[in-house]
Amino acid sequence: MTDAILDIRNLTVRFGSIAAVNDVSLTLRRGETLGLVGESGSGKSTASRAILQINRASSGEVHFDGEELVGAKGARLKALRRRMQMVFQDPRSSLDPRMTVGALLEEPQVIFGIGTRVSRKARVAEMLHLVGLDPAVANRFPHEFSGGQAQRIAIARALILEPELIIADEPVSALDVSIQAQIINLLVKLRSQLNLSLLFIAHDLAVVRHISDRVAVMYLGRVVELADRDLLYGAPAHPYTRALLSAVPVPDPHIERQRQREILKGELPSPANLPSGCAFRSRCPLYAALGKPEICSEKLPPLAKVVPGQSAACHFAGETDKVAGPSA
Amino acid sequence: MSAALLEVSELEVAFDTRRGRVKAVDGLSFRLGKGEIIALVGESGCGKSVAVKSVLKLLPEQTARYEAGSITLDGRDLLGLDEKAMEAVRGREIALIFQDPMSSLNPVLTIGKQIGEAIKRHQGGSRQEIAHRTVDLLRRVGIPAPETRLNAYPHEFSGGMRQRVMIAMALSCGPRVILADEITTALDVTIQAQIIDLLKSLVADAGAAVVMITHDMGVVAGAAERVYVMYAGAVVETATTEDLFSRPAMPYTWGLLRSIPSLDRPVHEPLVPIEGLPPNVALLDGGCRFRPRCPYRRDICAEAEPPLAPAPDGAEGHLARCWGLDPVRGWLRDTDWKTDLGDPAARAQISADAAKIKGGKP
Ligand SMILES: Nc1ncnc2c1ncn2[C@@H]1O[C@H](COP(=O)(O)OP(=O)(O)OP(=O)(O)O)[C@@H](O)[C@H]1O
Ligand SMILES: Nc1ncnc2c1ncn2[C@@H]1O[C@H](COP(=O)(O)OP(=O)(O)O)[C@@H](O)[C@H]1O
Ligand code: SF4
Ligand code: SF4
Ligand SMILES: [Mg+2]
Ligand SMILES: [Mg+2]
Numbered sequence: 001m002t003d004a005i006l007d008i009r010n011l012t013v014r015f016g017s018i019a020a021v022n023d024v025s026l027t028l029r030r031g032e033t034l035g036l037v038g039e040s041g042s043g044k045s046t047a048s049r050a051i052l053q054i055n056r057a058s059s060g061e062v063h064f065d066g067e068e069l070v071g072a073k074g075a076r077l078k079a080l081r082r083r084m085q086m087v088f089q090d091p092r093s094s095l096d097p098r099m100t101v102g103a104l105l106e107e108p109q110v111i112f113g114i115g116t117r118v119s120r121k122a123r124v125a126e127m128l129h130l131v132g133l134d135p136a137v138a139n140r141f142p143h144e145f146s147g148g149q150a151q152r153i154a155i156a157r158a159l160i161l162e163p164e165l166i167i168a169d170e171p172v173s174a175l176d177v178s179i180q181a182q183i184i185n186l187l188v189k190l191r192s193q194l195n196l197s198l199l200f201i202a203h204d205l206a207v208v209r210h211i212s213d214r215v216a217v218m219y220l221g222r223v224v225e226l227a228d229r230d231l232l233y234g235a236p237a238h239p240y241t242r243a244l245l246s247a248v249p250v251p252d253p254h255i256e257r258q259r260q261r262e263i264l265k266g267e268l269p270s271p272a273n274l275p276s277g278c279a280f281r282s283r284c285p286l287y288a289a290l291g292k293p294e295i296c297s298e299k300l301p302p303l304a305k306v307v308p309g310q311s312a313a314c315h316f317a318g319e320t321d322k323v324a325g326p327s328a
Numbered sequence: 329m330s331a332a333l334l335e336v337s338e339l340e341v342a343f344d345t346r347r348g349r350v351k352a353v354d355g356l357s358f359r360l361g362k363g364e365i366i367a368l369v370g371e372s373g374c375g376k377s378v379a380v381k382s383v384l385k386l387l388p389e390q391t392a393r394y395e396a397g398s399i400t401l402d403g404r405d406l407l408g409l410d411e412k413a414m415e416a417v418r419g420r421e422i423a424l425i426f427q428d429p430m431s432s433l434n435p436v437l438t439i440g441k442q443i444g445e446a447i448k449r450h451q452g453g454s455r456q457e458i459a460h461r462t463v464d465l466l467r468r469v470g471i472p473a474p475e476t477r478l479n480a481y482p483h484e485f486s487g488g489m490r491q492r493v494m495i496a497m498a499l500s501c502g503p504r505v506i507l508a509d510e511i512t513t514a515l516d517v518t519i520q521a522q523i524i525d526l527l528k529s530l531v532a533d534a535g536a537a538v539v540m541i542t543h544d545m546g547v548v549a550g551a552a553e554r555v556y557v558m559y560a561g562a563v564v565e566t567a568t569t570e571d572l573f574s575r576p577a578m579p580y581t582w583g584l585l586r587s588i589p590s591l592d593r594p595v596h597e598p599l600v601p602i603e604g605l606p607p608n609v610a611l612l613d614g615g616c617r618f619r620p621r622c623p624y625r626r627d628i629c630a631e632a633e634p635p636l637a638p639a640p641d642g643a644e645g646h647l648a649r650c651w652g653l654d655p656v657r658g659w660l661r662d663t664d665w666k667t668d669l670g671d672p673a674a675r676a677q678i679s680a681d682a683a684k685i686k687g688g689k690p
Contacts, residue, residue, distance in 0.1 A: 039516040040487070134683040145685060146605055176371035177543060181587035181601035188598075203516060210589040210599060233591070247517040249524075249546025250592045251585065253569045256550035263525060264518045266472065267486050
């Protein structure tokens with residue numbers, strides 16, 4: 001057993017000429033929750049699918065508990081896959097509508113030849129109870145449940161084989177706010193009860209803040225900031241992180257009125273046609289404020305340490321206060 | 329309060345379904361003044377979209393029934409208008425922008441053509457004038473180098489750009505009222521901030537008035553002057569944005585505010601969800617509609633629906649629907665909603681009921 005449950009090194013995933021994930025290195029410590037945020041198309045889902053070997057890595061390594069996953073096949077991959085499970089955004093499309101909830105939860109156990117019929121059913125009941133559902137719902141079908149309930153079922157299914165790692169890709173994005181909080185609290189409870197490590201992907205920075213120990217921010221396939229939660233939210237080092245935070249609306253009219261928004265101009269450039277040097281250059285307020293320094297267009301900024309517990313990929317990471325910052 | 333431009337009062341809209349008649353909007357009232365932005369907030373299924381579609385009579389004729397109430401624009405009754413007169417109102421006086429621009433844009437027509445059609449329909453003009461106005465509109469909604477984008481198809485635009493195109497089309501005839509139904513829900517926060525800024529500047533510059541429909545309290549706080557909180561087809565609380573956030577009056581609004589994982593709250597403070605299942609309007613039973621999920625409920629709450637009555641803070645136009653606020657027998661008039669989360673036993677009961685999917689999905 002190693003301290004890092006997941007160790008991703010220089011992972012790149014290409015689709016044709018575009019690199020959806022570009023030279024990403026991340027570690028997830030045992031028992032830790034790492035949040036992964038970024039705008040739509042930044043490569044979050046592709047990265048998570050590449051970890052589970054659903055997308056093929058073009059290069060790089062993914063170690064799970066010290067074992068290389070990239071290129072793993074057959075029985076070895078199956079055995080490793082059992083120890084990491086995925087939860088998706090839309091629970092209803094990830095649950096086979098023709099199977100009862102009971103059958104859905106039994107299936108992974110059957111695939112791995114675990115238990116007897118009786119013990120499997122008992123385990124199903126135990127899991128349903130754990131996620132806050134009455135075990136009697138086992139003979140219902142997925143369409144009979146609301147979105148939040150269906151997400152509980154998907155979580156139960158992911159947990160039934162006692163995995164060590166859960167990768168949750170936008171697990172609450174499709175839910176109403178009141179239900180979002182139920183599912184976040186459920187994940188927090190299960191995480192400590194079952195000693196899980198969690199890779200939590202979301203585009204909502206406020207949600208990620210509530211659940212993560214550390215957070216990685218992706219932009220166009222690369223990690224541009226990686227930091228302990230309080231550092232990232234309290235003193236963001238990358239201009240992109242600052243801009244993202246500044247765009248999150250806060251449910252307080254006083255704060256909203258006084259806030260100096262750092263609104264990013266324009267949109268994500270096409271991944272097929274990236275700006276040279278730093279890919280954030282076309283939208284970077286700091287680049288503009290500094291008078292377009294040449295280094296930004298010439299040299300790719302590496303992800304480098306700013307302070308202990310915080311790294312950023314920006315040539316001027318120490319100077320982000322040169323632009324009006326988020327005031328929340 | 330300014331004179332009402334658009335006023336909806338006591339609106340009731342039902343649908344004929346296989347399982348009988350279902351009331352999707354049940355006594356909705358709101359008013360929109362000139363140059364104002366108001367927000368209708370609530371979770372999915374609370375009737376927001378049905379309400380705005382009613383204003384333009386866009387609901388399916390076979391099944392939708394306008395059972396009671398009135399909708400007036402500048403004092404003129406809209407519900408009584410025939411289809412031809414309604415045609416003239418749609419787009420020209422009131423424009424509706426939907427959440428999903430892809431389903432309302434024609435995928436096989438270029439952007440330039442679609443906006444041009446809208447201009448032609450409402451105002452006419454020579455081909456050159458129309459092309460000129462199209463470029464102008466696209467520039468106003470922040471599409472860079474618009475003259476080069478006229479021949480692009482919707483799929484070549486990102487979600488945010490398509491939403492801008494929808495706004496451009498809505499603006500093409502200079503409407504007085506814009507109904508914006510969850511127009512930023514599917515967008516990244518960065519693009520959401522741009523679109524909201526755009527809406528605000530349209531109100532400031534062009535004098536349009538906006539009904540913003542959203543489930544995001546943060547968006548409301550930043551943009552709206554007045555808020556209507558909806559639950560299961562009815563307004564349960566309304567106030568100026570200021571009052572609603574500083575002195576929310578009733579349990580559903582409290583629940584909404586407590587469950588938001590906002591950047592301004594202490595990070596270690598746990599989220600307090602609203603327990604239970606989303607409401608199912610087909611299963612309302614005459615008592616308070618929030619009762620199945622309300623941890624402050626008492627016996628009286630099952631007996632009758634509470635009226636929308638002045639909130640305890642006495643602020644003008646601050647109304648809430650809750651027996652607990654009743655001036656005589658109310659028990660929630662002095663409740664500190666941040667610390668008093670209701671009866672723990674009731675909370676536990678609500679979760680236990682939800683675990684059994686009583687009522688099932690909405
Ligand atoms: N199968 C594929 N073929 C080609 N391109 C792909 C494929 N899957 C993803 N991409 C591209 O890779 C990039 C990253 O996509 P990805 O789905 O990982 O983003 P994401 O961060 O998960 O976004 P979202 O927030 O929208 O879920 C995008 O440019 C996307 O268009
Ligand atoms: N065409 C329809 N026929 C029957 N019921 C409908 C129809 N449209 C909406 N409803 C019902 O009306 C209620 C309110 O829906 P809607 O206005 O779309 O909610 P919101 O926009 O707040 O999410 C829901 O219960 C929904 O299922
Ligand atoms: S390297 Fe330059 S362009 Fe990139 S984020 Fe830093 S300042 Fe902006
Ligand atoms: S009337 Fe009763 S059930 Fe309804 S919100 Fe008030 S306390 Fe809760
Ligand atoms: Mg994704
Ligand atoms: Mg809707």
